[in-house]
Amino acid sequence: MMLSEPYLDEIRTRWEAVHDLAIEIASNSDGHAKVLARHGASQVELRVTRDEDPASDGDVIFIGHAFSDIPRLLGALESGSFLSAEDAAGTGSRIASASPGPWTAFIESDGGIGGCDVIRVSESDSEADMYLWMGPDLAPSEIFRFVAEARQDVPALLAATRQ
Amino acid sequence: MFSGSQGQTVTEAGQGVVHGKFRWTTAGDIRTAGGTVEPAPEMNPIVGKINYQHVDVCLGEGACQWSDLVPNVAKNLRFGGKDYPFYEGYLGWGP
Numbered sequence: 001m002m003l004s005e006p007y008l009d010e011i012r013t014r015w016e017a018v019h020d021l022a023i024e025i026a027s028n029s030d031g032h033a034k035v036l037a038r039h040g041a042s043q044v045e046l047r048v049t050r051d052e053d054p055a056s057d058g059d060v061i062f063i064g065h066a067f068s069d070i071p072r073l074l075g076a077l078e079s080g081s082f083l084s085a086e087d088a089a090g091t092g093s094r095i096a097s098a099s100p101g102p103w104t105a106f107i108e109s110d111g112g113i114g115g116c117d118v119i120r121v122s123e124s125d126s127e128a129d130m131y132l133w134m135g136p137d138l139a140p141s142e143i144f145r146f147v148a149e150a151r152q153d154v155p156a157l158l159a160a161t162r163q
Numbered sequence: 164m165f166s167g168s169q170g171q172t173v174t175e176a177g178q179g180v181v182h183g184k185f186r187w188t189t190a191g192d193i194r195t196a197g198g199t200v201e202p203a204p205e206m207n208p209i210v211g212k213i214n215y216q217h218v219d220v221c222l223g224e225g226a227c228q229w230s231d232l233v234p235n236v237a238k239n240l241r242f243g244g245k246d247y248p249f250y251e252g253y254l255g256w257g258p
Contacts, residue, residue: 114179114182114214125238
């Protein structure tokens, strides 16, 4: 699949808005995955919830790795290099384990949503909304936007690197 | 200031947000506590339509009683859904 240059620019813009965050994936005491975000000297958990409940490990791991998958896949595309089979398989496995897309970010500052930033994971009423938290506060809007679009961007970039 | 939705009932107010759960209070409670609620219809670029239920809320100094989280109506009935009833206006707000 060929990706258009405007679409790639959109992905780069979303990535540049969050690239100052250093992301690490760790485990909670109960063995579930968690995402740690470091900005400058401070590190906080980037907590992922579906309404009030913790998100699945599949979603948490996909989101945590998106912060390294996106720049790696962009780099591979730009340089014309191939991903290793192991890299591609790992990325593919994380895509398969995440909740099905598309994910849609509704951002309060974009206007008209009547509430805070939120990611709609599905049009099905049985699928709870996704929220991203840093400490007690919602994560910045650029993280909501990056994460929601990553659900579309990572598979698209992976497919493009296989051309 | 933050975004909210107005409605003549809790269910109707919920239709003006895209979220699956929300907290509610009354405009009267907000104003009694020194805050303001101002209708502010806004375009949403994802939905591609104006939300005429959208309001800007400023909380005052006083305490304001908010509900626990309550479930919203089905997605098709909310702003952005195909059966949302207020795309053409709400309570005199609109074309």
